[in-house]
Every structure is written in C-alpha cells, then in structure tokens.
Amino acid sequence: MEKILDIRDLHVSFKTFGGEVQAVRGVNLELYRGETLAIVGESGCGKSVTANSIMRLIPTPPGEIKDGSILFKGQDMTQLSDKEVRKIRGVDISMIFQDPMTALNPTLTVGDQLTEGLRQHRSISRKEADKQAMEMLTLVGIPNPVERMKQYPHEFSGGMRQRIVIAMALICDPELLIADEPTTALDVTIQAQILQLFQKIQKQTGVSIILITHDLGVVAKIADRIAVMYAGKVIETGTRKEIFYTPQHPYTRGLLHSVPRLDQKGEKLIPIDGTPPDLFSPPEGCPFAARCPMAMEVCTKVYPFHSKLSRTHDVDCWLQDERAKKYMASTY
Amino acid sequence: MAKYILKRFIYMIVTVFIIATLTFFLMNLLPGSPFNEERTTNEAVQRNLEAHYHLDEPLVVQYVLYLKSIVTLDFGPSIKQPTETVNSLLGRGFPISAELGIWTILIALISGVALGVFAALKHNGVIDYIAMTIAVLGISIPNFVLATLLIQQLAVNLGVLPAATWSSPQHMVLPIVALATGPMAIIARLTRSSMLETLTQDYIKMARAKGLSPAKIIVKHALKNALMPVVTILGTLLAGVLTGTFVIEKIFAIPGMGKYFVEGINQRDYPVIMGTTVFYSAFLVLMLFLVDIAYGILDPRIKLHKEGGK
Missing domain, CATH: 3.40.50.300 (P-loop containing nucleotide triphosphate hydrolases)
Structure with missing residues (x-):
C-alpha cells in the first residue's frame, strides 16, 4: 500500500x-x-x-x-x-468542518460556492463547472440539483448543508x-x-x-x-x-x-x-x-x-x- | 416585491405627512413673522400683506392651504424674495446640494471601507493604529470646526484651494472633505470591527481550504458579509450628511438648498421653510427605502417581500 x-x-x-x-x-x-x-x-x-x-x-x-x-x-x-x-x-487535500450551519457563506448561492473551487483550479467553462457541481450534488444525495444550485444556504437543513459541504470538498476529486x-x-x-x-x-x-x-x-x-x-x-x-x-x-x-x-x-x-x-x-x-x-x-x-x-x-x-x-x- | 414597494410607499407618504404637520405647527410656534422688522410698517400695509399670504386666516385654514400646496407640489412664491417661487429655489439649489451630498457619501464610503479593511487585515499593526487614530479624530471633530480649520490652513495660509463658493472642481474639495470626514471615520471603524469578526467565520476558513487566493477570499467572501452593518447605518449617515450640508453650505457660501433652508428659517419665510422641509424629508425617506432594498440584495436571508416580515 x-x-x-x-x-x-x-x-x-x-x-x-x-x-x-x-x-x-x-x-x-x-x-x-x-x-x-x-x-x-x-x-x-x-x-x-x-x-x-x-x-x-x-x-x-x-x-x-x-x-x-x-x-x-x-x-x-x-x-x-x-x-x-x-x-x-x-x-x-480537502477539508470538511464541524458545523455545516457556519461553513457555508450565507450571502452566496450554493452553486457559486460549489463551483468556485473548480473554476479556480481547473480552467473550465462556467457551464461545465455547473454540470460537474450538479453531478456532485446528486452523488451526495441532494435531489433537484438544478434548482438547488440557485438557492442560498439558509434554504437548506443542517444535514443537507453538510452534504453540500462534502460535495464542495469532493468537487476537485x-x-x-x-x-x-x-x-x-x-x-x-x-x-x-x-x-x-x-x-x-x-x-x-x-x-x-x-x-x-x-x-x-x-x-x-x-x-x-x-x-x-x-x-x-x-x-x-x-x-x-x-x-x-x-x-x-x-x-x-x-x-x-x-x-x-x-x-x-x-x-x-x-x-x-x-x-x-x-x-x-x-x-x-x-x-x-x-x-x-x-x-x-x-x-x-x-x-x-x-x-x-x-x-x-x-x-x-x-x-x-x-x-x-x-x-x-x-x-x- | 411589488406589494412590498407599495406598502413602503404608503408608509413613506405617511411619514412625510407627519413631518410636514409637525414642521408647520413648530414653525408657527416660533415667535415673529415674515413682516416683523425693525422698521415699522404702516399698519394697513401690514394687514394687506398678511391677507395676501393668508396669514390672517385661522391656523387650521392655513394648515389646509399648506397641505394643498404639498399635494399640488406648488409651494407658491417666497415671501422674502417675491420674484422667486419656492419651486424655483429648490430647482436651483437641489442639484448643487445633491452634488455635494453624493460626492460626500461616495468618498466617505470608499475611503471608509478601504481604511477599515486595511486596518482589519493588518490587525494590531501600524496601519491599523494609524487608520484608527484618523477615525477617532474624524468622529471627534465636528464638521464645522474641520471646515474652518481647512479654510484657514489650505485656503488662507497656503492658498492652494479656494476658500468658498461652488464653481469648479477645486472649489468642491474643501467642503466635501469637511463633510465626508465624519461619516468616513464611522464607516472605517464599523468596517474594521465587522471585518475582523467575519474573518474568524468558518466559511472564511472553508474558502481558504478550497485554495482560493487571499484577494478573492476578502473581496468575495468576507467583504460582502462585513458590509452588512455598514449598510444598516448608511441611512443614519445619510441623514447626518444631509443636515451637515446646511452648516457646510453656509460656511462655504454654497448656493445649495441648505442655504435657502437656513435663510428661510431666519427670515420666517414660511413657504420656503415648508417647501424645503417637505422636500428634504421626502428625499431622506426615499433614500432610506433604497438602503433597505440594498440590504435585501446584499443579504439573501432578508426577504423584503415576505408577508408581515421586515
């Protein structure tokens, strides 16, 4: 190993x-x-x-x-x-924090926060980044990713937010x-x-x-x-x-x-x-x-x-x- | 959203109405009248004048007439400057006052936020101490003191900038600096403390863990959250700048609205007092409304259109 x-x-x-x-x-x-x-x-x-x-x-x-x-x-x-x-x-290396209620920026949409890491590190188009982010949301078990991407953190429950945090951490593989x-x-x-x-x-x-x-x-x-x-x-x-x-x-x-x-x-x-x-x-x-x-x-x-x-x-x-x-x- | 705006619009009208009513009765409580002067006027002339301006009518009738003038947006002629109407005075004064006010707010906002952010980033460093010393001085020194100091030093002693009036960009520097320093200092202090708090938040750590650059973290993640309290007090600051313009316009002999307002009160020029007050209050109420809208845009958690909500 x-x-x-x-x-x-x-x-x-x-x-x-x-x-x-x-x-x-x-x-x-x-x-x-x-x-x-x-x-x-x-x-x-x-x-x-x-x-x-x-x-x-x-x-x-x-x-x-x-x-x-x-x-x-x-x-x-x-x-x-x-x-x-x-x-x-x-x-x-990615990191997931303890409290999903505070780990997401309340003023930015979930989609924006998900894709920003991707767009920072990989030179891909917004569309492609959105696509990957939606796939990731599906992987972590969030239904309706297309709509969810446009929502803000306060529109999610604690468990859902932790799933988003996990998706954020995993997005660059x-x-x-x-x-x-x-x-x-x-x-x-x-x-x-x-x-x-x-x-x-x-x-x-x-x-x-x-x-x-x-x-x-x-x-x-x-x-x-x-x-x-x-x-x-x-x-x-x-x-x-x-x-x-x-x-x-x-x-x-x-x-x-x-x-x-x-x-x-x-x-x-x-x-x-x-x-x-x-x-x-x-x-x-x-x-x-x-x-x-x-x-x-x-x-x-x-x-x-x-x-x-x-x-x-x-x-x-x-x-x-x-x-x-x-x-x-x-x-x- | 449309419902919210309509609701707020009704509130705004009620607010202006209350201010107008209070001003009317306060104004009438003031001793003296437009025609009380040192030289004595012929009694018949005096009566004629009062009748002409309806000042001999009972107060209630005057009040109704005055409300009518507000609704029709025609405040009639000035008593002291019979060749001018109040509307023409406003039309001439407002652009100048607005120019002064807008520059003041813009400069106070930009420099205040910049100062606060740098102070927060260099927390407890030299830049922080310098910025906060400037801020404390700015808050402590009243604008009329600063104005006279600036005139004395920069205009009289050094002669680098004109001392008064409003005709070229150079003329605008001193009044704007005098008026903007106070709000700038308040914004700087608020931005600093709010920024310091925001930087300790988990989502900032999360942004760092994503590998974002420091500039992006500060501008995109921290600043938007840190500016929330600044936007909240922007309404109060606007009111402060507005009243500040009265004094500053007087000191710098700027022919803005504030000048007519102050002169109107001194001369008991009733239509001018009423017209400027209603105009000022309507303007301020509108600005406060815009601030609230901006607040909703900055923070998605605040839902403006929510039924019964704020």
Missing part, C-alpha cells in the same frame, strides 16, 4: 498573552491510500490542530508549526510557499479528505446517513479519509485505523480491532469504558477522573500519569518509549516495559 501522508514529529504552538500553548507536541502519523484513519481524543488534545496543520490552515500568528515535517505524497507541506499550498488545498468532527453538529439519524455517505464516496473515488472525532461510535462504524491523541501526542495507534478489543494504553481503555454500550446491561459508565494537563507547561513524563490508575513513579518523570506490538499497533506506555510486565505478573 502506498503511503499518502506521513507526519513526522510535528510540533505546533500558539502564542497567547498567558504564554505559549504547545498544542501539538511531536505527533507521528501515517496514512495509506484509500484507508480511513480516525483521530480520537477529548477536547483540546490537539487533533484539530494536527488536521489544520496538514493543510497549513493554522492561523499564523498566533499559531506556528515549530518543528517536524508533513509529507504529502513525498512533498513537505511545511516547506511550501503559500502559493504552492493553495494549489494543493481543495485539489489534492481530492486524494485526501480531512473531516473535522463532520457529524458532531448533526442529529443522530442524520449522522448515520452522513457516515454512510462517506463510505459510499470512498468506495467510488478511493479517497483517503482522516476523520477527527471524539465519538467512538462513529469510529467503530467507519475507521480502518485509529490514532488516540492525548495532550498533544499520539499515545496509541492500531487497527479498529486492535484498539477496540486489545487496547493497551490506560487512557484508551478509559475512553472505551466511558462509552455506553448496548451489549452490556446494567454496567455503569466509568469516567476518567481529573482533567488533561495544562499545555502551557506540559508535564515532563507521560501527560496521562496524573490521571492514570496504573501510574508508576517513572511515568511522572520520563516520557515512555515507543512500543511496537504488531505491524499496525503502537503504544507509548511504560506498562509495555519488560520490568513493569514482570512486576504486574507477580502482583496480580
């Missing part, structure tokens, strides 16, 4: 009046052609910042990519000029689609429809998808691989099966325990106590140590090494150390 995206040791910081927030602190991620990678984690863990960095959409200032590389098809996005980045945005919480602002029934739409589109176009979410239900439905982020770091990655059935990091386990399940009656949800660390001055050791039920002394002092459990399953945790394993075996 071809590696389409390779993020190495990405550091992103934001300068604020209170000091520098280290939102992303050494993220490593890779994405293969045609797969869906879900990035999960709680609010403020750096998942959206990571996603925005890929397209260089971090507002600078105050944000800044401090270190690391983002290789998209072998090209380092962090080194490109603004003009070169603009040629990639919307063409090779991108190779990578980044969806930042695409279903969070939608009703549950609409959520399912939108996820189905993602699957259908991926099957038809072979687009690779990065899905950012805090909803593990969404992940379970469509992700091939999962990356769990915490306090600006990826702490565990693995296939959907590996993460759901054999989670290794105590944080991943905590996340899974805090999701309601239909197949286990009467079980109480176990929340993770405490709050994530302050990223103005992140802790030296494992950022989760303060909340971790299994924390050892070493966890608060040194960041754990990277363990490879299988070709696809990686985790950053001291519990993977041989000495910890031996100790656990002797006590439990």
Whole structure:
C-alpha cells in the first residue's frame, strides 16, 4: 500500500498573552491510500490542530508549526510557499468542518460556492463547472440539483448543508479528505446517513479519509485505523480491532469504558477522573500519569518509549516495559 | 416585491405627512413673522400683506392651504424674495446640494471601507493604529470646526484651494472633505470591527481550504458579509450628511438648498421653510427605502417581500 501522508514529529504552538500553548507536541502519523484513519481524543488534545496543520490552515500568528515535517505524497507541506499550498488545498487535500450551519457563506448561492473551487483550479467553462457541481450534488444525495444550485444556504437543513459541504470538498476529486468532527453538529439519524455517505464516496473515488472525532461510535462504524491523541501526542495507534478489543494504553481503555454500550446491561459508565494537563507547561513524563490508575513513579518523570506490538499497533506506555510486565505478573 | 414597494410607499407618504404637520405647527410656534422688522410698517400695509399670504386666516385654514400646496407640489412664491417661487429655489439649489451630498457619501464610503479593511487585515499593526487614530479624530471633530480649520490652513495660509463658493472642481474639495470626514471615520471603524469578526467565520476558513487566493477570499467572501452593518447605518449617515450640508453650505457660501433652508428659517419665510422641509424629508425617506432594498440584495436571508416580515 502506498503511503499518502506521513507526519513526522510535528510540533505546533500558539502564542497567547498567558504564554505559549504547545498544542501539538511531536505527533507521528501515517496514512495509506484509500484507508480511513480516525483521530480520537477529548477536547483540546490537539487533533484539530494536527488536521489544520496538514493543510497549513493554522492561523499564523498566533499559531506556528515549530518543528517536524508533513509529507504529502513525498512533498513537505511545511516547506511550501503559500502559493504552492493553495494549489494543493481543495485539489489534492480537502477539508470538511464541524458545523455545516457556519461553513457555508450565507450571502452566496450554493452553486457559486460549489463551483468556485473548480473554476479556480481547473480552467473550465462556467457551464461545465455547473454540470460537474450538479453531478456532485446528486452523488451526495441532494435531489433537484438544478434548482438547488440557485438557492442560498439558509434554504437548506443542517444535514443537507453538510452534504453540500462534502460535495464542495469532493468537487476537485481530492486524494485526501480531512473531516473535522463532520457529524458532531448533526442529529443522530442524520449522522448515520452522513457516515454512510462517506463510505459510499470512498468506495467510488478511493479517497483517503482522516476523520477527527471524539465519538467512538462513529469510529467503530467507519475507521480502518485509529490514532488516540492525548495532550498533544499520539499515545496509541492500531487497527479498529486492535484498539477496540486489545487496547493497551490506560487512557484508551478509559475512553472505551466511558462509552455506553448496548451489549452490556446494567454496567455503569466509568469516567476518567481529573482533567488533561495544562499545555502551557506540559508535564515532563507521560501527560496521562496524573490521571492514570496504573501510574508508576517513572511515568511522572520520563516520557515512555515507543512500543511496537504488531505491524499496525503502537503504544507509548511504560506498562509495555519488560520490568513493569514482570512486576504486574507477580502482583496480580 | 411589488406589494412590498407599495406598502413602503404608503408608509413613506405617511411619514412625510407627519413631518410636514409637525414642521408647520413648530414653525408657527416660533415667535415673529415674515413682516416683523425693525422698521415699522404702516399698519394697513401690514394687514394687506398678511391677507395676501393668508396669514390672517385661522391656523387650521392655513394648515389646509399648506397641505394643498404639498399635494399640488406648488409651494407658491417666497415671501422674502417675491420674484422667486419656492419651486424655483429648490430647482436651483437641489442639484448643487445633491452634488455635494453624493460626492460626500461616495468618498466617505470608499475611503471608509478601504481604511477599515486595511486596518482589519493588518490587525494590531501600524496601519491599523494609524487608520484608527484618523477615525477617532474624524468622529471627534465636528464638521464645522474641520471646515474652518481647512479654510484657514489650505485656503488662507497656503492658498492652494479656494476658500468658498461652488464653481469648479477645486472649489468642491474643501467642503466635501469637511463633510465626508465624519461619516468616513464611522464607516472605517464599523468596517474594521465587522471585518475582523467575519474573518474568524468558518466559511472564511472553508474558502481558504478550497485554495482560493487571499484577494478573492476578502473581496468575495468576507467583504460582502462585513458590509452588512455598514449598510444598516448608511441611512443614519445619510441623514447626518444631509443636515451637515446646511452648516457646510453656509460656511462655504454654497448656493445649495441648505442655504435657502437656513435663510428661510431666519427670515420666517414660511413657504420656503415648508417647501424645503417637505422636500428634504421626502428625499431622506426615499433614500432610506433604497438602503433597505440594498440590504435585501446584499443579504439573501432578508426577504423584503415576505408577508408581515421586515
């Protein structure tokens, strides 16, 4: 499988009046052609910042990519000029935002917003652009595209708007689609429809998808691989099966325990106590140590090494150390 | 749409009627009359004059006569300048005042929006601070102070521009600058804050994610939304410019409508007061209507023709 995206040791910081927030602190991620990678984690863990960095959409200032590389098809996005980045945005990499109610410009017609990307990047006639836009609307499941093209965003429902946003993102036939919480602002029934739409589109176009979410239900439905982020770091990655059935990091386990399940009656949800660390001055050791039920002394002092459990399953945790394993075996 | 325009038209007529009525009675509350002068007139002459202009009739009769003059659009002759009719004064003054007003609004709009946009784009930078300092000064200095300052510095001391009257493009510079600075400053500040807010919107990020150029994002996506509050206050600004023309026309000795209006009041020239007031208010109400139409064009969410809607 071809590696389409390779993020190495990405550091992103934001300068604020209170000091520098280290939102992303050494993220490593890779994405293969045609797969869906879900990035999960709680609010403020750096998942959206990571996603925005890929397209260089971090507002600078105050944000800044401090270190690391983002290789998209072998090209380092962090080194490109603004003009070169603009040629990639919307063409090779597209993005879908969380709230469809605000992602569309209220003063422009849907048709105008759909075709402007096409007309910017491909030298085609208005008529041809309209034709492609209408085909795209049909693909994402919007009936009467001819009439709908002339309408304004306020004439659509939330679910319909998200379909339009998806159509907008797909119109130039991108190779990578980044969806930042695409279903969070939608009703549950609409959520399912939108996820189905993602699957259908991926099957038809072979687009690779990065899905950012805090909803593990969404992940379970469509992700091939999962990356769990915490306090600006990826702490565990693995296939959907590996993460759901054999989670290794105590944080991943905590996340899974805090999701309601239909197949286990009467079980109480176990929340993770405490709050994530302050990223103005992140802790030296494992950022989760303060909340971790299994924390050892070493966890608060040194960041754990990277363990490879299988070709696809990686985790950053001291519990993977041989000495910890031996100790656990002797006590439990 | 036709229904909406008709409805608005009826409102406009009612508004002008109310303004006209208020003006009529306020004017009659003013002490004095057109014929009260220092030199005493023969009593018989005085009575004849009053009878000629129906000033001896009861107020109600005068009011009805005056309403008739509005409906027929004939305000009769000026009392103080018997060779002129009010209509001829308006016909002569309006083009000049309109020229002054239109240039003022155009220049205030263009420079204000440009200043605001640049300030927003260079948010917290040097350009921002300079633009906002100009804006605060512009808002704080009344136009008559600015006008006299401009005359003193540019016309008297430096002698680069003519001090008064209205005959060539050079003559127009100072009055327009004096009148446009205030509205320009208000528009600049409003554009800046509105632009700053618009630039943080998701659809701007979406436009960036589409790979559009910064110029296109600003002009096509941001500006149209950012101008909405500016259009909203345009009506108020128009009223401000209109009243501003009274003062500015007086200072620069411009023979516009404002001059006749102010002179009319000072001399208790009743037909002139009434004629200019009705004309001014009708004009302003019409402009406000046009602003509302423009608002509907800019923002498709505002449906003008919706039944019972705004």
